[in-house]
Amino acid sequence: xxxxxxxxxxxxxxxxxxxxxxxxxxxxxxxxxxxxxxxxxxxxxxxxxxxxxxxxxxxxxxxxxxxxxxxxxxxxxxxxxxxxxxxxxxxxxxxxxxxxxxxxxxxxxxxxxxxxxxxxxxxxxxxxxxxxxxxxxxxxxxxxxxxxxxxxxxxxxxxxxxxxxxxxxxxxxxxxxxxxxxxxxxxxxxxxxxxxxxxxxxxxxxxxxxxxxxxxxxxxxxxxxxxxxxxxxxxxxxxxxxxxxxxxxxxxxxxxxxxxxxxxxxxxxxxxxxxxxxxxxx
Numbered sequence: 001x002x003x004x005x006x007x008x009x010x011x012x013x014x015x016x017x018x019x020x021x022x023x024x025x026x027x028x029x030x031x032x033x034x035x036x037x038x039x040x041x042x043x044x045x046x047x048x049x050x051x052x053x054x055x056x057x058x059x060x061x062x063x064x065x066x067x068x069x070x071x072x073x074x075x076x077x078x079x080x081x082x083x084x085x086x087x088x089x090x091x092x093x094x095x096x097x098x099x100x101x102x103x104x105x106x107x108x109x110x111x112x113x114x115x116x117x118x119x120x121x122x123x124x125x126x127x128x129x130x131x132x133x134x135x136x137x138x139x140x141x142x143x144x145x146x147x148x149x150x151x152x153x154x155x156x157x158x159x160x161x162x163x164x165x166x167x168x169x170x171x172x173x174x175x176x177x178x179x180x181x182x183x184x185x186x187x188x189x190x191x192x193x194x195x196x197x198x199x200x201x202x203x204x205x206x207x208x209x210x211x212x213x214x215x216x217x218x219x220x221x222x223x224x225x226x227x228x229x230x231x232x233x234x235x236x237x238x239x240x241x242x243x244x245x246x247x248x249x250x251x252x253x254x255x256x257x258x259x260x261x262x263x264x265x266x267x268x269x270x271x272x273x274x275x276x277x278x279x280x281x282x
Contacts, residue, residue, distance in 0.1 A: 002279060037066075047075065058102060073164045075225075075227065123268055126231065135160050136193075185215065198231075
C-alpha cells in the first residue's frame with residue numbers, strides 16, 4: 001500500500017498528517033502508527049492524524065493515534081496542524097483567514113487560520129465534573145480543585161479539567177526542583193484516573209505568564225500540549241493563580257490562552273508549520 005503523508009509541528013509537538021478524505025476509517029492501524037512514530041526506525045512523531053470526511057454539519061473529521069497506538073479524544077496542537085494541512089490541500093492562500101468546523105471524538109472544534117500565520121482554536125467549554133473527566137477524586141462535589149493526591153510518596157494539590165480529554169494540573173514553586181518525567185507516568189496510571197490522565201506541572205511566573213511541563217497520556221514527555229495549556233489556564237483561573245488571558249510557556253514555545261469562565265469557550269492561539277512531505281510503502 002502506498003500512502004502519502006506530510007509532517008507538521010506545533011511548538012515541537014509533531015504529527016504525521018494523512019489525507020484520508022476518501023474513506024470514513026483511518027487507512028492505517030494503530031500498530032502501523034506506532035511504527036511510523038518511531039524516531040529511529042520510522043518517520044518520527046508524537047502521533048498520526050487522519051483527515052477524514054465530514055460528519056454532521058462539519059467540514060471534516062479528525063482522528064488521531066498516539067505514538068503508543070492509543071487514540072485520544074482530541075489534540076490541541078494536532079488540530080492546529082490539521083487545519084494548516086487542510087488549507088494546504090485545498091490550495092488556500094495563507095494570508096486569507098479561514099475557519100473550519102472539525103468533528104472530533106471530543107465534539108466539534110473550530111480552528112481559524114489567521115492572516116498572521118497563527119491558528120486560533122475555539123476549544124469549547126471545559127468539563128469540570130469528576131465523572132466527566134473522569135476521576136474518582138471529588139466524587140461528592142461538582143469540581144476537583146486543589147484536591148490532595150498522593151503520588152511518588154508525597155501529597156500534591158491537584159485540579160482536574162477535561163478539554164474533551166482528561167488533565168490533572170498541579171502548581172509547583174520551582175519546575176527545576178521536581179523530577180516530573182519520573183512523576184508523570186505515576187500520575188498517568190494512578191487508580192484515581194480510570195482512563196489514565198495527562199499531567200501538567202505549572203510554575204506561576206506572573207498571573208499572565210505560566211511555565212508548563214507536560215506528561216501526555218499515550219505519548220509521554222512532549223514539547224507541547226494544546227489541550228493541556230487550555231486546561232492549565234482554566235485551572236489557574238479556578239484557583240485564582242491566573243488571569244483570564246495568559247501566555248503559557250512550553251518547552252517548544254508559547255501559546256496564548258483565553259477563558260472568561262463558566263460555560264464560555266476556551267480559545268487557544270499558536271503556530272502550526274509544515275516540516276516535509278513523503279510517500280510510504282506499507
